[in-house]
Amino acid sequence: MNAEDAKSHPLVQVYRRLLHTYGPQGWWPGGSPFEIIVGAILTQATAWTNVEKAINNLKAEEILSPESLRDIPTDELAQLIRPSGYFNVKAHRLKAFIHHLWDAHDGDLKNMLESDGPSLRRELLSINGIGEETADDILLYAAGKPFFVIDAYTHRILQRLGSSDGASIYSDYQHIFHQALPADYRLFNEYHALLVRHGKDVCRPTPQCEKCCLRDICRYP
Numbered sequence: 001m002n003a004e005d006a007k008s009h010p011l012v013q014v015y016r017r018l019l020h021t022y023g024p025q026g027w028w029p030g031g032s033p034f035e036i037i038v039g040a041i042l043t044q045a046t047a048w049t050n051v052e053k054a055i056n057n058l059k060a061e062e063i064l065s066p067e068s069l070r071d072i073p074t075d076e077l078a079q080l081i082r083p084s085g086y087f088n089v090k091a092h093r094l095k096a097f098i099h100h101l102w103d104a105h106d107g108d109l110k111n112m113l114e115s116d117g118p119s120l121r122r123e124l125l126s127i128n129g130i131g132e133e134t135a136d137d138i139l140l141y142a143a144g145k146p147f148f149v150i151d152a153y154t155h156r157i158l159q160r161l162g163s164s165d166g167a168s169i170y171s172d173y174q175h176i177f178h179q180a181l182p183a184d185y186r187l188f189n190e191y192h193a194l195l196v197r198h199g200k201d202v203c204r205p206t207p208q209c210e211k212c213c214l215r216d217i218c219r220y221p
Ligand code: SF4
Pocket: 157, 160, 161, 202, 203, 204, 207, 208, 209, 210, 212, 213, 214, 215, 218, 219, 220, 221
């Protein structure tokens, strides 16, 4: 897709309106690539505020590093991340990621994240507990690779806009964004963050269409 086509695509128009309405979101709300990965695993099925509490516990114990999470017993890790919910499952998932990091990259996260995007995605999906959304969170926000993240907010907004084009599974939705937009990780980063903001503030389960910046181009109202 050339630049002119990209500019005229409805999803580009949606992006511009959301950006104009909400401004840059400054995502991901986490510091280092490793912190982003930990947050991506902990945020499965829970609100970010709970993840922040769990990450703050890890920081307070000074164990938010690959080496420290490798060395801490799983049950102790589970207690520290208790605020994130499903803490026993998530402790095992964090451990699975760490074990893979050592098995495949000798503990070198930078080496892992420098793999090409499709290879890294396959690698992440091979790790127990990492599904497509978590893998794409890591690819986009920790590795800076252009993989659009599809979450519940994105799914809902795209369907209501009438832009889902018969999509039914994760890869269908992701394909729509990848076809419509230039493969720019900064654009994908900001766009996904804006969709989350819009899904939380306006396009809620009961949408507030009367104050929506997309109202005149949305099929739902
Ligand atoms: S017009 Fe309503 S349904 Fe459409 S995006 Fe806005 S809030 Fe959601």
